Amino acid sequence: MTMFHELGISEKIMKSIQAMGFEEATPIQSETIPVSLQGKDVIGQAQTGTGKTAAFGIPMIEKIDIKNTFIQGIVVAPTRELAIQVAEELNRIGQFKGVKALPIYGGQDINRQIRALKNRPQIIVGTPGRLMDHMNRKTIRLQNIQVVVLDEADEMLNMGFIEDIEAILKEVPEVRQTLLFSATMPEPIRKIAENFMNDPVQIKVKAKEMTVPNIEQYYIEMQEKKKFDVLTRLLDMESPELAIVFGRTKRRVDELSEALNTRGYAAEGIHGDLTQAKRSSVLKKFKAGTIEVLVATDVAARGLDISGVTHVYNFDIPQDPESYVHRIGRTGRAGKTGLAYTFVTPREIGQLKNIERTTKRSMERKPVPSMDDALEGQKQITAEKILYTIQNENFSFYKHMAEELLDEHDSVTVVAAAIKLLTKEPDQTPVQLTAEAPVVAKERKGRGGDNRSRDNRSRDSYSRDSRRREGGGSRGKGGNFGRNSRGRSSSPSASRKKTFK
Ligand SMILES: Nc1ncnc2c1ncn2[C@@H]1O[C@H](COP(=O)(O)OP(=O)(O)OP(=O)(O)O)[C@@H](O)[C@H]1O
Numbered sequence: 120m121t122m123f124h125e126l127g128i129s130e131k132i133m134k135s136i137q138a139m140g141f142e143e144a145t146p147i148q149s150e151t152i153p154v155s156l157q158g159k160d161v162i163g164q165a166q167t168g169t170g171k172t173a174a175f176g177i178p179m180i181e182k183i184d185i186k187n188t189f190i191q192g193i194v195v196a197p198t199r200e201l202a203i204q205v206a207e208e209l210n211r212i213g214q215f216k217g218v219k220a221l222p223i224y225g226g227q228d229i230n231r232q233i234r235a236l237k238n239r240p241q242i243i244v245g246t247p248g249r250l251m252d253h254m255n256r257k258t259i260r261l262q263n264i265q266v267v268v269l270d271e272a273d274e275m276l277n278m279g280f281i282e283d284i285e286a287i288l289k290e291v292p293e294v295r296q297t298l299l300f301s302a303t304m305p306e307p308i309r310k311i312a313e314n315f316m317n318d319p320v321q322i323k324v325k326a327k328e329m330t331v332p333n334i335e336q337y338y339i340e341m342q343e344k345k346k347f348d349v350l351t352r353l354l355d356m357e358s359p360e361l362a363i364v365f366g367r368t369k370r371r372v373d374e375l376s377e378a379l380n381t382r383g384y385a386a387e388g389i390h391g392d393l394t395q396a397k398r399s400s401v402l403k404k405f406k407a408g409t410i411e412v413l414v415a416t417d418v419a420a421r422g423l424d425i426s427g428v429t430h431v432y433n434f435d436i437p438q439d440p441e442s443y444v445h446r447i448g449r450t451g452r453a454g455k456t457g458l459a460y461t462f463v464t465p466r467e468i469g470q471l472k473n474i475e476r477t478t479k480r481s482m483e484r485k486p487v488p489s490m491d492d493a494l495e496g497q498k499q500i501t502a503e504k505i506l507y508t509i510q511n512e513n514f515s516f517y518k519h520m521a522e523e524l525l526d527e528h529d530s531v532t533v534v535a536a537a538i539k540l541l542t543k544e545p546d547q548t549p550v551q552l553t554a555e556a557p558v559v560a561k562e563r564k565g566r567g568g569d570n571r572s573r574d575n576r577s578r579d580s581y582s583r584d585s586r587r588r589e590g591g592g593s594r595g596k597g598g599n600f601g602r603n604s605r606g607r608s609s610s611p612s613a614s615r616k617k618t619f620k
């Protein structure tokens with residue numbers, strides 16, 4: 120256990136850390152912060168949700184000279200939502216020192232960004248495409264950069280982004296500090312990374328497995344056409360606080376969120392073909408709990424830190440083990456627990472084994488849940504709601520009616536009828552889903568076994584964001600059910616703990 124003050128952090132930043140509610144440093148923070156403060160290049164690898172943002176953010180902000188109005192640090196991140204989130208965390212860390220971080224990403228009005236740049240942020244957090252646009256327009260100058268961070272570094276050095284990263288690094292002074300962070304770092308990518316770095320120190324937090332131990336991991340084997348019923352049964356049985364369902368393609372995400380709405384779940388989709396306004400509003404609603412199921416492509420797989428995500432469902436098995444690690448890492452963050460389910464068709468078992476080999480952790484097989492299991496789950500939720508009401512609410516207004524009913528029927532009959540009325544019985548409304556081709560496991564050779572190619576993955580907002588087609592986006596609205604009406608306990612959720620166990 121390391122306390123932050125043992126790490127050589129200045130007073131103003133200590134004050135921010137306190138305000139953020141962090142009590143002790145996480146292992147990646149205690150191991151990388153002192154090394155980064157010495158100015159060394161670092162490749163940092165640690166499990167999802169263990170505080171890598173502050174691990175690079177704290178030393179980066181220490182290095183900023185606030186008397187100097189140039190941009191002194193850049194962070195490059197693969198998605199817009201992540202760029203926004205990282206900038207927010209950096210602004211919190213820099214709040215007392217007066218360091219400002221600005222997110223720069225595709226899909227947002229470039230003139231607005233140019234105006235925001237006039238406020239002289241010392242740090243820019245950007246997606247590659249939009250950063251390049253600004254470089255070309257000379258609205259961002261990178262000549263005074265001292266620190267470059269690649270968050271989700273293995274993704275940034277992967278096929279889809281590497282050329283952009285090379286172009287960006289060409290604009291940055293050669294004498295600089297480079298920090299790379301990710302939960303995954305396939306060996307061939309790490310080798311590529313070294314070309315951009317100066318004698319980097321590798322810090323890998325020792326862990327038996329690549330995924331977080333407090334995420335329970337299950338798989339269910341079934342035919343493709345069974346998947347949707349299984350998903351809704353699981354949602355009924357477990358009633359997640361917030362759930363993310365990952366689908367392979369944008370079409371899949373659209374169809375799934377439509378189908379979930381048809382069956383009465385408050386779900387919306389997020390993927391790279393939606394307008395940025397739509398993407399932001401969906402994420403906002405999910406964070407607020409207005410929608411309870413976020414259906415997403417891999418655009419939401421990396422880095423996003425949303426509290427209250429208790430369940431991740433891989434409706435389609437991920438294309439590669441790294442994607443699995445990041446997807447399920449949206450739950451079980453900062454010491455909390457989480458559940459992850461992966462759906463596999465018989466032909467995809469090889470891919471499942473491939474994932475297990477890489478993560479060094481096996482998933483437990485679960486049987487296909489039945490309608491009765493789903494109903495049992497919903498009944499349980501009704502019972503919990505009734506007990507909660509007995510303990511916490513005033514229902515004297517209804518007592519007279521209860522007595523009248525009990526005059527005519529025995530109590531078990533009355534209560535059973537009331538439970539039936541309150542219980543959402545499994546809905547079997549037919550839905551339309553286009554089948555996806557199975558993912559066949561490939562040998563991990565050559566480029567680190569990254570099975571993706573530019574075209575076969577839903578490149579999504581993983582594409583160069585400024586050049587992306589921005590179409591559509593006006594799908595069906597959220598479901599008819601608010602979170603409480605779907606039977607969740609309405610008790611206030613436990614306040615967010617800020618210490619890791
Ligand atoms: N020392 C700490 N004590 C308590 N909470 C912390 C600490 N450091 C970070 N956190 C919180 O933990 C959560 C996860 O942090 P963060 O998003 O940086 O994880 P990460 O390692 O980058 O995960 P990912 O690999 O998914 O990107 C955030 O809500 C963050 O504010």
Ligand SMILES: [Mg+2]
Pocket residue numbers: 171172270422
């Ligand atoms: Mg992160």
